[in-house]
Amino acid sequence: MLILVIVLNMLLVLADKPACRLQSKSKYAEFLKDGDIIIVKIHFSDMFQLAETMMFTIEEINNDTEILPGISLGYTIYDDCSSIILAIQTAMALANGQEETIYTNEICTKLSAVAIIGHSGSSLSIGSCSYIIQVSYFATCACLSNRTEFSTFFRTIPSDYYQSRALAQLIKHFGWTWIGTIRTDNDYGNGAMATFLQEVQKEGICIEYTEAIYRNYPRERILKIVDLIKMSSSRVIVAFTTAIDLEYLVKELLLQNVTGLQWIGSEGWIANKNIITAESYSVLGGAIGFAIRNALIPGLQEHLLRVKPSSATEHTVVNEFWENIFGCTMATQENTSNSNMCTGTENLMKVNNLYTDMSELRIPNNVYKAVYAVAYALHHLYLSQDNKGPLEKLNIEVNFTTRNGENVYFNEQGDTAASYELINWRLNSDGMAHFVTVGLYDASLPEGKQFVMNNFAIVWARGQKQVPRSVCSESCHPGTRKAVQRGRPLCCFDCIPCADGEFSNISDSSNCMKCPPEYKSNQQRDKCILKEMEFLSFFEIMGILLITFSFFGTCLTMTIAVIFFWHKDTPIVKANNSELSFLLLFSLTLCFTCSLTFIGQPSDWSCILRHITFGITFVLCISCVLGKTIVVLMAFRATLPGSNVMKWFGPKQQRLCVSALTFIQVLICFLWLFLSPPFPVKNMEFYKDKVILECNLGSVAAFCAVLGYIGLLSVICFLLAFLARKLPDNFNEAKFITFSMLIFCTVWITFVPAYISSPGKYTVAVEIFAILASAYGLLFCIFTPKMYIILLKPEKNTKKNLMGKISSKSI
Incomplete structure (x- = not known):
């Protein structure tokens, strides 16, 4: 852990105040160098490279005449042993000052700390935050961006707020919707995971499980997490942990051979070379994650290689480091006889370890920037004081470019610009695990352009080249x-x-x-x-049959008309009122042909035409039959002595009767057209997969009036014909009219329920069938007996035979 403390050589005399004492004294100073301003560093025992990086940076600043001219920086380095208690104790000691002077009734302290660099841990940074400026190089918890609680905190590493969003975009990019999560149980892991969960939920990604680990958890608790991972169906695990915490979990996963899972890592471990070993690679191989940007620090390698052991007490840590590196023992007063004694001339250039490795300077570069940030802040404050008096207030709001060309500044939350590298764990040609950068994330870029993948093929878990799938349910196909x-x-x-x-x-x-x-x-x-458009077509079998019957009926009617015309002077034609007969044949021809208007796709004109022609032609037809029936009755009455009835129902009266009855229907149809005429519609309710093209009646009342009027005339005609059916003539036409009206009424009575219940085009077919059946019924019943006599029994086509009385035997 690094804590940089700016120490001023000044005394504050607390006059007229109660006696005060130091809250704490730090007891773990490892390195010390005097200077006009002292920088204090707290670190892990395995962070020797970071301590040397800080010392290198201070020497570089001291040798630079443009920064703090005439002022030298010193340092004191402490070991907090990753303990929050020790971190707080040391921070308080630094804040109080390390020296204590007692006067008569007062205690005066030497104010020493005005800025701190550190810690690497978020919890340690939170615990040691005070009124002193603190610049961290590795504390990423988003909670530290809260200026209300941590107004003096700054950092040279991006906040986890950005990393959490970047990881959420990464999960979405590869189409994973079913993942597990592991976090370190501290402020770093809990805070980052909370932000990450919020982001992935916005993207519709589900979490199968979320578990916490920590280095001092009992093994039983770690084993429960391993069992949960083994039983889970998700193949992707997002780990917001530190390297040391993850090692405990990886160890248990390795023992139980839990491999093949795709790990997604945070910057806390993904680029840590301490964890990437041959054993851990079998579990974590193919892992990808975001790491802070790598950099080169000119001159650092030479500085690291110049480190030498010494008998001086301030070099105790260096001596321990030397012993660990070369496996020898430094000479002391107590130990001078060991055969494997360190000579101090061992060559670090021949050593290949994390200390001498310059390929991964991600954290050292943050230390480098943090020291420079404080130095520049002091420089600006020094210039503003015009070299007069003490430096009273340190302003850490800086914007500068380091020697390696990186721009450094802090935003209003005290955070630096968020920029990450996406790295992938893979094996090199020698079978050694290493990192490869496969993408970049820059939060300063516009939305949608922040995440960029390089043209490198990612090696996934188990060395697969294809992106692994991790979904709870397979994708639902279209349909x-x-x-x-x-x-x-x-x-x-x-x-x-x-x-x-x-x-x-x-x-x-x-x-x-x-x-x-x-x-x-x-x-x-x-x-x-x-949808299929359904209507009664001319070209389907049903349509062809109906057209055939319609044409046949038309042709048959016209043939009968021609025969009647050819025999118009014969007694049977004259006796049956030839004028009404020809008018009836004409109306029947119209009835047969009007059925054709019901076939084909409905249109505005066809819908109007079919119903209007049907109503008028059938009324004309029934009017003619009614006229013939009345003529039969009048003719019988005329044969009685003294009767002069026929003069009241002669040809003129017959024509007037037919015209008047037909005009009533024409008037009804005109009102129908004027008020609400029929129109074509698309019936989409009867069938789900068909559209019925049909004619809407418009006014149902008008349609019922048309049918009702036809029915009324038919009933009247039937009753009159029924009354005249037994009149004593050899050729009584009333009998045939009775049969025809019986057929006509039967057809149209059965038409109504059939019309209502028939779907789609069958409704039209029923209507056409009713028209043709009733027309054929009238044609055959009324004209077949006459044609029989005209064509087959011409000897009976005489006036004497027609006027003869029927014998009583035949009655």
Whole structure:
């Protein structure tokens, strides 16, 4: 751990105050060098390289005439042993001052600390924060950006707020939605993990488990975490831990052969060479994560290699370091006979370890920047004082460029610019584990451009080249939707096929969308296709049959009309009112042909035409039949002595009757067209996969009036014909009219329920069938007997035969 303390040689006399004493004295000074300003460093025992980096930086600043001219920096280095208690104790001692002078009734202390560099741990930094400026090189907890609580804290490493967001983007980039998380159980791990969980939840990523580890946890607790990892289905683990804490977990995972998982690391361990060993690589191989930017520090290597042991007491740590490196023993007064004595001439250039390795200077570079930041702050404060009086207030708001070309400044939260390297653990050609930079993250860039992947193929867990998958449920294909499994996270779901009439055209759709009304979903349910348009077509079998019957009826009617016209002067034609007969044949021709208007795709004109022509032609037809029925009744009455009825129902009256009855229907149809005419519609409710093109009646009341009027005339005609069916003539037409009206009424009575219950084009077919059946019924019942006599029994086509009375036997 590094703590840089600026010490001023000045006394504060606390007059008229109660006696005061030092809160604590630090007892673990390892290095000491006097100077006008003293810099104090607290460190781990294995951070000898960082301590030497700090000393190198101070020497570089002292040798620079442009920074603090005439003022030299000194240092005192302490070991806090990773203890929060020792960190607080040392910080308080530095804040109080190390010297104590007692006067008569007063205690005066020498104010020594105005700035501290350190710690590397977030919890240690939080615990040792005071009113003294503190610049950390490795404390990343986002909580330290709170200026209300930590107004004097600064750092040369990015806040975990940015790293957490970067890791969340990394997880999203590779499509992992089901992950586990491990964190160190301290301010660093808990704070960073909390931010990370918030970010991944925004991206729809689910956490299968989240566990905490710490170096002093009992082994049983670590084993429970190992069992949880073994039983989990997620293949990606995000670890916000320190290297030393993760080592305990990796050791247990290695013992139980838990390998093949994809580890995502934080800067706390991903670039730490202490943890990347042959054993740990079998567990952590292929790991990727964000590390602080690497750098070169000119001249540092030469400084590190110049370190030599000494008998001086302030070099005790150096001597211990020397013994550990070369495996020898330094000569002391108590020990002079050891055969493996250190000579002090051993060559560090022949040593290849973390101390001499210059390829990874990520943390030393932060130490380098932190010392320079304090030096520049002191320099600016020194210049503002014009060399007069003490330096009363240190302003750490600096903006400078180091000798290795890196720009250093602090924002309003005391944080430096957030920039990371994405590194990948892999094996080199010699089978040794090493780091490879495969991407960059720069939080200062615009959104969407902050994360950049280099053109390096990432080596994943187990040496795989393909990105591993880590999902709770496999992706739902287009045509299905996600249905969350009860009691499980959103990432665990079943894929349910879209219902009929719905579709999804993207993977992992949460909902199926409904197709537009005129469309239906295809068989795969991944798109909508146009529904089949159903209407009675001219070219389908049903349409062809109906057209055939319609044409046949038309041709047959016209043939009968021609035969009637050819025999118009014969008694049977004259006796059956030839004028009404020809008008009836004409109306029947219209009835047969009007059925054609019901076939084909409905349009505005065809919808109007089919109903109007149907209503008018059938009224014309029934009016003619009614006229013929009345004529039969009048003719019988005319044969009675003294009767002169026929003059009241002659040809003119017959034409007037037919015209008047037909005009009523025309008036009803005109009102129908004026108020609410029929129009084409697309019926999309009856079938799910078809659109029925049909004619909406417009006014149902008008349609019922048209049918009702036809029915009324038919019933009247039937009743009159029924009354005249037994009149004593050899050829009584009333009998045939009765049969025709019976057929007509039967057809249209059965038409109503059939029309209502028939779906789609069958509704139209029922209507056409009713038209053709009733027309054929009238044609055959009324004209077949006449054609039989005209064509087959011409000898009966005489006036005498027609006027003869029916014998009583035949009655």
